[in-house]
Amino acid sequence: MDILSILINGLNVGVIYAMIALGYTMVYGIAKMLNFAHGDIIMVGGYAIYVFCAMSGSLPMFFGAILISVVVCTLLGITVEKVAYRPLRGASPLAVLITAIGVSYLLQSLAQIIFKSAPKRVAVPDLGKIMIGELGIKVSTLITLAVSVAVMIALSCFIRYNKIGRAMLAVSEDRGAAELMGVNVNKIITITFAIGSALAALAGLFYLLQSPYMTTTFGAMPGIKAFTAAVIGGIGSIPGAMVGSIVLGIIEAVCDAIPAVAPYKDAVEFSILIVILLVRPTGLLGKKRREKV
């Protein structure tokens, strides 16, 4: 197994984590909460695509399925925020975290009741590979990478230049002051969740393009790994999410390539999370925040 194929395999997996991590990091950066149900919103998006692709395999239907999945996930994200997180706005962060885990299990169980637990193959189009000499890179990986970078740039510009984006930045820096300045905090947080969930839907789509098999636990582990990636890159930092994800993807590919280490790859990844939190808690690209006392 040579270095180049390990890097490409790492990229395959890393770009998917990147799409997921962007949503995580955005919601954390602005609403200051870790939405552990993010991975399961991805799963709902995946099932939405499955249902619509199962109706017909044609290309227009496929694009329609993507659109519907984005709409479904956005609505789901907004609903979850209104019902589960907003009432706990003033509570300790721990309460919100536990609620998020509860929402995660709720979504998984509902999916299991509706769709049963057998794995299902989703009829997404097979995009094939591009061959560079002997190495093959999946077309879906390149598309995912392109879209992730585009989303990253779009989000950064949105936050810096758009009025609503600047309001989001204000809410993340000082919620009380933003409210005093006339910003409707509830609306901003709802918009944040909406954007985050739309990104989750796209993450589900790219995940399926990579390997079209749906189960009800489809989003759970990738969600946690993407969260790890976001922390490694610096939670709250959008470029950090991208960098952390690619790094984590490559680490995973390296572990997979060594037969003796492969069974312990999850242990390795989460140990790195612990090390980063001990050594450099703000992550690779996070800024050190000085708190004025």
Next chain:
Amino acid sequence: MKNLAKKIISAVMAITMIAVACVAFSSCSDAKKNYAANNTEFYIGASGPLTGGAAVYGMAVKNSAEMAVEEINAAGGINGVKIKFVMMDDKHDASNVSTNYATMYEAGMQISLGCVTTAPCKEWKTLSYEDGLFFITPSASADIVVEYDNAFQMCFADENQGTTAANYVNENVSETKIGVLYKSDDAYSTGIFNKFKSTLSSSKTLVEASFSGETVASFATQISQLKDCKFIFMPIYYGPAAQFMDEAKNDVAPDAIYYGCDGLDGIDTSVEGFDISTIPQEVSYLSHFNSQATDGAAKTFIDKYVSKYGKETLNQFGASAYDCIYAIKAAIEAAGNKIGVTSSPSEIGDVLKGIFGGGFTFSGVTGDSITWNKNGFVNKSAIKYIVKEKNS
């Protein structure tokens, strides 16, 4: 004065609590209560994955066992006594087993089919050994499941599956590079893999690839490790196997052979949307049941099962469970009046383990003239079941 009163009251309360606790704990270690003393039917219990990724196996076992029990009860039961069969969901997770076991045991369970999958059954074997409860599992195949003398298997043990597969490769496969894909966090998969590896001839090179977790984002790494192999052994479940074969179909040579064990059962029927004819390679697995049989006991079972439950959960796990119920019936009949409907689990267990380990022969859907060793392993012939031929 107040302080002294407080101290005395708290001391008295503490002593009372300790005394009550002692009484409670001592009554727990009293002579084993026979919960079956009021039974009016033989209570056969089982635990299996009725939900989750392995649900197709748990449901097959539940449906088939219920079908067998209905047939036996309709014909008058065992020596005139009907059977009550109860199966609880363990979601293929060993941590759910002790609750299931306790619930059924205290409801009067006397005999059991144990668990459907290996990891939960390792828990069951310990619990049932303490109570002397007999079990014959249709499919929990790890060797260690039958470690104690109250345990028997209707399915091939992993030792058997791993060894049979390796011997098959040593004798029939001319390739020197043999690939294997196993799931590193699954006792079933690693058990078979280890035995396969140690039995494989030293003239073969083994290329190992593993994965872990309930969902796999992509098998790209494993595919690049295995793509030059012409024979790939897969002691894994059908879900990940289908996903791997799908992702690998343009990378692995079209004349390669995929060879698995009982976990591959269902690969052609139970993954919705997966069409096995799109896989160019040959796919086969080790089995004790041919789900496309055209005659014999297997065909009769298939017809009855499909008309009652449909094809989706037709697999060797169900056929094996059907045989387990009928084998228990035959053994109880052979025991005569040593076993009665109110006999305790340990009394029944003593008699049954003597019968099964003492030359008992049974013919059913999953084999003719099946016998057992004293240590619980089954003796019967294996078939290499070709699910799908190589595409020409």
